[in-house]
Amino acid sequence: MSSTQSDWLNFLKPNYKVLPLKERLYSGIGALCGLAISSLVSWYVLGGMNAWYIAPMGASSVLLFAVPNSPLAQPWNVVVGNTLAGIIGVACTQYLPDLTSAFSVAVGFAIFMMMTTDSLHPPSGAVAITAVLGGEAVHRLGFHFVLYPVLLNSILLLLFAVFFNRLIGRHYPITAHVNERSKDPTPTQKVSIQPKDIEYALEQHTELLDISQYDLEKIILEAQEHASERLNSYFVCQDIMSRDVIKLHEDDDIHQALEKFKEVNLMSLPVVNAEEELVGTLALYEVVEWFKGAADPRNSWQHYVRQIMSRRVVTVEPSQPIQDLVPYFVEKSFNYIPVVENQRLIGIVSRADMIAALQQLLNQQYVLT
Incomplete structure (x- = not known):
């Protein structure tokens, strides 16, 4: 040809x-x-x-x-x-x-x-x-x-x-990328691309584009994030994680778990088994719900943390860049994310750890400019 x-x-x-x-x-x-x-x-x-x-x-x-x-x-x-x-x-x-x-x-x-x-x-x-x-x-x-x-x-x-x-894991129907807590833009949108910016750009084109406003916004944000990776050196999770982790064991009594929550004043704790493998998380509200339903005969069999904990946990690896964690802290309001290596819990990255690391990166950029 x-x-x-x-x-x-x-x-x-x-x-x-x-x-x-x-x-x-x-x-x-x-x-x-x-x-x-x-x-x-x-x-x-x-x-x-x-x-x-x-x-x-x-x-x-x-x-x-x-x-x-x-x-x-x-x-x-x-x-x-x-x-x-x-x-x-x-x-x-x-x-x-x-x-x-x-x-x-x-x-x-x-x-x-x-x-x-x-x-x-x-x-x-x-x-x-x-x-x-x-x-x-x-x-x-x-x-x-x-x-x-x-x-x-x-x-x-x-x-x-x-x-x-x-x-098969596709999101259908597509949903708007909106702030679930208020009518304001999401935290990420406030400091980057906002829906009104996309609306303005689309209004300048009279032809119909076969892509949703929300997908267009997502693509632009991902492109911005990828571009910023080339310009900055980022920490990885093991650089900023806390290694002395406050945790629960799956065989702990629920009353013991409540006492630990009172001691540490935290809203959620990771749960491990006897081999220190991460098996779930327990939130304080789940303990409260258990106490509220304790008189119900249907809940009489529940005595241990493993019976009321959540087994679906978002985790990261030690070598994972911390920018991967930002959406969870910003958009989903996570308090911490467990760091796991070979299924074993080796640390956690808290919101405070992220703020400190991001402040350091901002200071470095300020010095360079």
């Missing part, structure tokens, strides 16, 4: 990265299972009706399973977009006798209405055409076509997409 042909091909190709093989397989398997399961349920619900499943759901599955982070793939877009397109398509079929006029007007008006209601979903254009060109079986349904198969198919496929994407 000549260099000119190669240049043309590169010009025509989209600027998308090729996902790892595992992600590509997940997308294909998700679409396969989603379409199969939702179509079988539709067939069961609608019985012998010829229009029990429609082709545009195949296009919806591309978005739901291959690019679930796209604003065009969100539940509002799938349900509202397909429903609006179905209503418009059926109306055009009934009031415009010429098929070419009917499906052209249906698609054009559907796009306008979807963009007006912030529910743009590309496969909905095919829903509008299906309503017009779907044949006698579809025309016989009239506006029932909007309820079944369109709405039924959309909801079934969407429900499976939510289940499947979360099962």
Whole structure:
């Protein structure tokens, strides 16, 4: 292939990265299972009706399973977009006798209405055409076509997409990166990119971008963080961690645990087993909840820390850069993070340790400038 042909091909190709093989397989398997399961349920619900499943759901599955982070793939877009397109398509079929006029007007008006209601979903254009060109079986349904198969198919496929994407660790539907405690920006946003900054930048572009404001903000923040790593030398966890750790043992009596909380005036403590391996954490509020329910016969079997502790623990390694910990302290309000080596608890990094280290880095930058 000549260099000119190669240049043309590169010009025509989209600027998308090729996902790892595992992600590509997940997308294909998700679409396969989603379409199969939702179509079988539709067939069961609608019985012998010829229009029990429609082709545009195949296009919806591309978005739901291959690019679930796209604003065009969100539940509002799938349900509202397909429903609006179905209503418009059926109306055009009934009031415009010429098929070419009917499906052209249906698609054009559907796009306008979807963009007006912030529910743009590309496969909905095919829903509008299906309503017009779907044949006698579809025309016989009239506006029932909007309820079944369109709405039924959309909801079934969407429900499976939510289940499947979360099962494989994807965040779907996407959620706003907001401060859960107040209406203010999150602590990270206050000193970097804020939602209003992204909104301002997007307002300068009249074209629709297939990326959410929240994903765009996340990418910019990650790029900033990566760039700063090249400019500064950071501490690692073992440099700043406390090695003399106040901890609980999993076989401690809950009353003993309360006494230790009173002694150290802390809100949460790590829990280890006999081999000093980290097995969980116990928060003071969990002890309080246990005391509140102690009279309940269902809780009579609970006497030890291991029975009420939380086993899901965020940990770090000794050689891990401390900037990896910032989101936990800033966004999730952690008080400390355990440092683990070969499953054994060797220290903790507290919020105070982080503040001291970050202050030192700020002082170093001030001296350099």
